Amino acid sequence: MTTATKKESLLRTGNIWPFILITSLFFLWGLANNMTDTLLAAFKRIMSMSDFQTSWIQMAFYGAYFCLALPAAIMIKKYTYKTGILVGLGLFILGSLLFYPASITMAYGHFLIALYVLAGGLSILETAANPYIVAMGPEETGTRRLNLAQSFNPIGSIMGVLLSKIFILSELNLSSAEERATMDQEQLKAIQSEELTAVMGPYVGVAVFLMVIWLAVKFTNMPKASDAGGKLDLLPTFRRLVKTPHYVWAVVAQFFYVGAQIGIWSYTIRYVMQEVQLNEDGASSYYMAALILFMVSRFIFTALMRYVSPRILLLLSAVAAAVCTLIVIYGSGFLGVYALIAISGFMSLMFPTIYGMGIRGLGDDTKIGGSGLIMAILGGAVITSAQGYVSDVTQDISQAFYVPFVCFVVVAIYAAVSGKLERNSINRTGGEAEALPSGTYQKVG
Template identity: 40%
Template sequence: MEETPVGRERAATTRGGYAAAITITVCLFFLWGMANNLNDILIAQFKKAFVLTDFATSFVQQVFYLGYFLFAIPASLLLRARGYKAGIVTGLVLYAIGALLFYPAAASSQYGLFLLALFVIASGLAFLETSANPLMTELGDATTAARRLNWAQAANPIGAITGILVGRNFILSGIRHDEATLAGMSAAQRIGYYRAEVQAVQTPYLIIALVVLAFAVAAIVVRFPEGEREVASTAPRPPFSAVFGKPWLLAAAFAQFCYVGAQVGLWSFTIRYAEANVPSLGERAAADMLFASLVLFAIGRFSGTALMGRVRPATLLLAFSIISCALAAIAALAGGQIGLYALVAASFFMSIQFPTIFALGVEGLGPLRRAGASLIIMAIIGGAALTALMGWTSDHSSIATAMLVPAVAFVAIAAFAFGALRRPLPSNSGD
């Protein structure tokens, strides 16, 4: 049988023809992991610097994941028209612009400007994720797509850990005044304290912007696979609306909505949970609990991906989602140190869920794979919706009770995994 253009692209990539492009693509997982988890530090920092409620701090994640939601389809359309390089370069440039906006936002001490900067960063990440995730699933055998994407996404928790280390050491001051101390300060002292806390973000985000711009320049000069445009020239392209006629894809999108909401909510409020349930912990010690969560997440990603060589991805997803549900429920009902340890341990079992849901969701979509990918990326809006629900629950009940929200979300993911086990395995031929 004559080899198709896409088949030639995949073979060339496997032989190393696009080694530089694949290296940059894997680095993208690192870059957005760092951006996502710096938000968890920003929530703690902004709560202190702007004196916000838990619901108000959730605006950080709301605007961030709204950016993903709004720009996933434009990213998919750009990929269809211009290929992977255009999507990746556009995403990196937007990411850098958003990071640069942190400088004037901090100078003016305006929470709204910070939210705008985060929205711009997220719009760039929508382009990066819509490009990188389907690219990694396409390059090779369809039966190993979930495992291959998990290996590529192993760079994501490393980026997340880096983000927490940057935030802990260069943003969080470790200084937190109680209400009595603040009341005893003069107006000038209070303003000085709040301004110093806000301006702590300037230098880290300026450096991030420069690093991201360097990657954008590298992506411009490196050759990327152009299979997307080749497919467009040899076969009619179905309309984007065709994805809504794929029930399994819609189920995957809902599962991803629940997963991202659970992950973002758990990590966003880990510091808050630690401070509320173990009062002896200071701000930086609470951040260390978030750091421990991400280390476990990284370990889980590597070990879980290795297990996929022996265990069907859907089976592993089912087991990990059930355990995550149980640990979130313990965090909600037990509280104290036991609840905190359960909350931290849940990260190990969350590790393989995003890429596995993604890979299972785009199985068998053929020419709709990239459009389907953008729909699953749009589902990242769950990070805004469920985090807001957790913030509201915390304000009206307690931060521990708020952990019931991700517990329920993991039930939905387990249901999706169970459904995946009932589906036939993908063929070896790919799409």
Template identity: 40%
Template structure:
């Protein structure tokens, strides 16, 4: 009698690890968008110029740039768990550093704390983004990453709510009022505004460290045997010769710069172009931006079942370009509405550029991912450029900087669409079609 075939071994399930990984998108969305509130708060507490407030994003995204490659190498050498736990510990410790920084009322200490947080986020993003593209059918990687990233705007909205209700006091003094105060009164005012960040970041730090403990107890997928060699320096040298990845890195640098710059200066734009608008109302404009961003992420991801991702990316980036140019030229409430609406069309851009960039890299995927995470340095570069131009020509004119970035992203999307169509006849279910 023929013997029955042995049943195939059951595939291990990583439900806990996947749920925790999705939560990471929430955690770094919260951290990133708390920076937008910090810029407004530090401008008031330390009497900074627009360019000086951009140091918040410059230091933050420089941390991503510095640690992206080490994070990719650690992920390949020790696995996803080690990279994620390392990232969470650094994130938590950086948040806790806000307490002594506020007690000492030193802007430089805040910047150091933000650098530590960003170093942790570099590990988290370098591990989580490729993990979500590897779990499942490669043809659905773009949609899968977009769905996972849907937790990101939820975290962003949470960050803005924390900032609005627990950091921004709503107390604003003009130069004449400050000049009329005694030195002791001014010192007290600045001290209260600086210490407003202590309690929120203390709670965040403790929560993130608790996540690190949970992550250490979970089982994660094993690493790809070929990934360790691919994430060596020779692997990084190979990926920089991939035109699709390099163009994607440029597009990602510009996209992150545009997104960070827009959100960093939304409150500033609102108060500068709509006379008499109070601080909390300006923060509400940022809150609505994030709601539109979250809505766009869900609608855009659902649309990818019918529209090729690269085509949708081109359309969204083109509309974002038009809206930011309109905001720059018109200003006022109408310009603010256009700037806020831009967030809907930014929603799918980061994960779509990411998935298009790493498509077809095989074992080089993690090395390629680190290059795209390094491109997050755009958040520092373009935010600084916007702040510099704002100090000289006004915040409305400075919005032409992100507009130019969106124009380049349109070019990348159209190029990626043509390359995908040439490769496989334009399969609608592919990543880049």
């Protein structure tokens, strides 16, 4: 790392409060994401569903990310990042409140609609907040700044699992699917009503808190970086983006990474229940341990990026995660459980690092390009469903972890070739070479 790079400031003067406020959004969508992950285990028991059926929760959730990311990018390109944040928070609030009528109708589809609306809000928030954080300081420290902001995401994740553990999973009736099948409809409906009311409570409570955040954002003067609109030319923008190798492959890597992350976390409780014979409430403690490790590791990796290339860290982490996944598949008992927890430590730097590497040097195309990296979150829906299907077919949740193993291999390959992809991008753009010197790109963050 050069002396000049070391002296680059992390934030521009006057951006501290906006940075804190926007970073709080990373906490909030982490909370929502991981409360949702626990719903797979909850609905499996409440409605006696298969793993594939419960994966529709993630299909609704991350399907919304895919559908709303590009409209969000167009909106913030035409207006401002602040507009996107306010609209995103508004949908987040609405989706959370929709859990109340869903708990009354007791229809699985109504919960999926609520989750779709909620996740649509999160998609808009992420599309706006990620590039906004990158724009708050020098480009050379953009990846490190994004990793710092993203470090608060797992804190929200831990809080989400804690809320779910206390208010949802601990309230589940422990009757098995076989026992529920023998109950009369009135008795079963009474049990399910209590359980679904427990599901609804934390989401409505979060909505009240979100209203306070919405007001804080509304009355905050955002830095000029958030107001850099510009002419909207979608077709030329898409053409430039698809001809930018390092961006295209970052989108591919992000799709597989997010699929791996959501698959790992969605079925952590199921795996722990199988391997050490615990119920949902007890197994969620191991899930929380994984998130704590994820949080601590993200701060550690953020610090390491001052001295080690993000590309190298990404490669080492992807390989280590793949090895741990093999232990999950072939190991058993606590060995498999501890390996599963360890994967979260290695995953911690992947999303923001891939994102930061992908959007670097995109210039006026950053907002639309950023939406592509958010749309790649669709991997959380597609790959989690594939993992659920494998689990149902094999009747062994451990075999389903072959799916995230393949995903980590893809991320490792991307990290290994990212230097060459960056040079190809420079060669294609010509004039961008000064803004994207090879040495600097590999040293930033």
